[in-house]
Amino acid sequence: MKNTDHTSAFKQKALHWANQFDVCCLLDSNQYPDVYSAYDFILAADVQAEIQCNSGNAFEQLKAFQEANKQWLFGFFSYDLKNEIEDLVSNNTDHLNFPELYFFTPKYLIAVKNGMAKVLIGDDAVLNEINNFTIEESESTSHLNIERRLSKTAYLNKIIKLKEHIIRGDIYEVNFCQEFFAENAKINPVETFGLLNDISPTPFAGFLKVNEHYILSSTPERFLAKRGSKLISQPIKGTARRSADSKEDEQIKIQLRNDVKEQSENVMIVDLVRHDLTKSAVKGSVKVEELFGIYSFPQVHQMISTITCELDSAIHFIDAIKNAFPMGSMTGAPKVKAMKLIEQYEETKRGIYSGSFGCISPDGNFDFNVVIRSILYHSANQYLSFQVGGAITYHSDAEKEYEECLLKASAILKVLNAE
Template sequence: MKTPETIIDFKYKALNWANQFGVCCFLDSNEYQDKYAAFDFLLAVDVQTELKSSRGNSFDQLKTFCDKHKQWIFGYLGYDLKNQIEDLSSKNRDQLKFDDLYFFIPKYLIAYKNGIAEVLIGDASLLNEIDDFIPESNLPSKKPTIKSRLSETQYIEKIELLKEHIARGDIYEINFCQEFFAEHAEINPLEIFESLNRLSPTPFAGFFKINQRYILSATPERFLCKRGDKLISQPIKGTAKRSLDAEEDEAIKSALRNDIKEQAENVMIVDLVRHDLTKSAIKGSVKVEELFGIYTFPQVHQMISTIGCHLHPDVHFIEAIKNAFPMGSMTGAPKVKAMQLIEQYEETKRGVFSGSFGCINPNGDFDFNVVIRTILYDGEAKYLSFQVGSAITYQSNANAEYEECMLKATAILKVLGAQ
C-alpha cells in the first residue's frame, strides 16, 4: 500500500507500465463522486486465463467462467451479442473484427481510492516497479484522415425514413448511429487515450488493450452495476452543448432540464430499462430513483436517470446482465424492432461500440459502462473507427440530430487532430 504524489501522476505512470503487456484494462472514474463507485480507478494487467467467444452461448460461457474462478474478471460485451438473445443478425461491414465477448483474469491488479494505491493481485513491490518504470519512446500519432460512412444529406434522408417508421407505429424511438473512420491510421493508442481522458474526463472512462486491438473510451454512461443484491442502471438521453460564458452555460443547462422533447426521449428509455430490470428483480422492487437528473461534463450537459431494483435470489448475476443487454439507451423502443431497424439503416456493424466493458469482483458485484464517445483501433490493420448517434423520435429535427452527433464527436476529433 502506498500514497503516490497525485492521482494524475500515478495513474498515467501506471498506464505506461501496463501498456508493455499484451492485455490490460484501465477503468477510470476521473474522481467523479458516485455512491455506487468502488474505486477511483482499477488497472488490470496481463492474463492468467481468458475467455473469448463469438458463438451462440457466450453468456452461458461467461457464467461458467465466473462460477469456476470467482476472481476479479475484466472484459467487454459486444453489441452484437443481441443476436444470441433475440432472433436477430448482423450483416453490416465490420473492419475491426473484435470478438463478441472477451474477459480475462489479470495477473496483476492495482486499485486506487482515497489517495492510496493498493495491489489487489500481485506483489506490493509492483508499486515501486511502476514508480521506476521508464517507458520506451514511442512514435507520436500521425494525424489520421477521418471519413464518414454517411454524408450529411444521406444521414438526414435516413432520419426521415426512420420517422416514417415511427409515424406508422413500428417504433416510438430509435438510437441511430453513424461511423467515422480512418484507414492507414498510425496512432499511439496510449497517447491518444491520455489526451482524450484529459480533454474529456468522464466517470466511466477506460483504456482496454487486447494485443493489437484497442478501446479508448471517454464514456459518461453506466450500463449496469451490482452492489450486494441491488442492480443500478443509469441511461443517458438528452444532450446539450457547454458554453464558456457561465451565465449562458447555466441557461443551456436549465433549458435541457425543461426540454419536453428530451424528457420524452428519456422517459421512454427509463420505461424500457424498468421493463428489462423486471426480468431479474424481486417483484415490486424496481424503482426510478432519479428522473431527468442533469449532469455536467467538460464537453456537454447530459440528462441522466437512475433506475434500481433488488436482484431475485434465483437469478444469476450474469443472467441479469443478459436480461438488460443491449442497453435501452442505445437501441430504442420497442427494443427488438428498433434493433432490426438499426441493422437495416446503419452502414456499419456496431461490434464493441454501444456494447459495454467493465469488471466483476470475486463476490459477483460488477460495474459496466456503455461504449460511447469511444475510439476503436486495430493496430495491425491500422483501421480506426468511432461512432456517434442520437435518439430519434417523431419530434426529431434531422438537422438538429446531425448537429448533436457532431457535438458528441468534438472531443475525439480534437484529440485526433482532425476536422
C-alpha cells in the same frame, strides 16, 4: 498500500507499464462523485485465465468461466450479442473484428482510492516497478484522414425514413448512429487515451487492450452495476452543448432540464430499462431513484436517470446482465423492432461500439459502462473507428440531430488532430 501523491502521474506510468502486456484494462472514474464506485481507478494487467466467444452461448460460457474463476474478471460484451438473445442478425461492414465477448482474470491488479494505491492481485513490489518505469518517447499521432461512412445528405435521408417508421407506429424511438473512420491509422493508443481523458474526463472512462484490439473510452454512461443485491442502471438520453459563459451555461442546463422533447426521449428509455430490470428483480422492487438528472461534462450537459431494483436471488447475476442487454439507451423502443431497424439503416456493424466493458469482483458485484464517445482501434490492420448517434423520435429535427452527432464527436476529433 502506498500513497501516490501525484495520482495522475502514477496513473500515466501505470498504464504505460500495463500496456507492455498483451492484455490490460484501466477503469477510471476521474474522481467524479459516485456512491456506487468502489475505487478512483483500477488497473488490471496480464492474463491468468481468459475466455473469448465469437458465436453462440456466450453468456452461459461466461457463467461457467466465472464459476471456475471466482476472482476479479475484466472484459467486454459486444453489442452483437443481441443476436443470441433475440432472433436478430448483424451483416453490416466490420473492419475491427472484435470478439463478441472477452474476459480475463489478471496477474496484476492495482486499485487507487483517495490517492492510496493498493495491490489487490500480485506482489507489492509492482508499485515500485511502476514508479520506476521509464516511458519511452514515441511519435505522437499524426494528422489522420477521418472519413464519414455517411454523407450529410445520406444521414438526413435515413432520419426521414426512420421517422416514417415512427409515424407508421413501428417504433416510438430508435438510436441511430454513424461511423467516422480512418484507414492506415498509426496512433499510440496509451498517449491517445491520455489526451482523450484530459480533454474529456468522464466517470466511466477506460482503456482496454486485448492483443491488437483497443478501446479508448471517455464514456459518461453506466450500463449496469451490482452492489450487494441491488442493480443500478443509469441511461443517458438528452444532450445540450456547454458554453464558456457561466450564465449562458446555466441557462442551457435549465433549458435541457425543461425540454419536453428531451424528457420524452428519456422517459421512453426509463420505461424500457424498468421493463428489462423487471426480468431479474424481486417483484415490486424496481424504482426510478432519479428522473431527468442534469450532469455536466466538459463538452456537453446530459440528462441522466437512475433506475434500481433488488436482484431476485434465484437469478444469476450474469443472467441479469443478459436480461438488460443491449442497453436501452443505445437501441430504442420497442427494443427488438428498433434493433432490426438499426441493422437495416446503419452502414457499419456496431461490434463493441454500444456494447459494454467493465469488471466483476470476486463477490459477484460488477460495474459496466456503455461504449460511447470511444475510439476503437485495430493496431494490426491500422483501422480506427468511432461512432456517434442519438435518439430519433417523432419530434426529432434531422439537421439538429446531425449537429448533435458532430458535438458528440468533437472531443475525439480534437484528440486525433482531425477537422
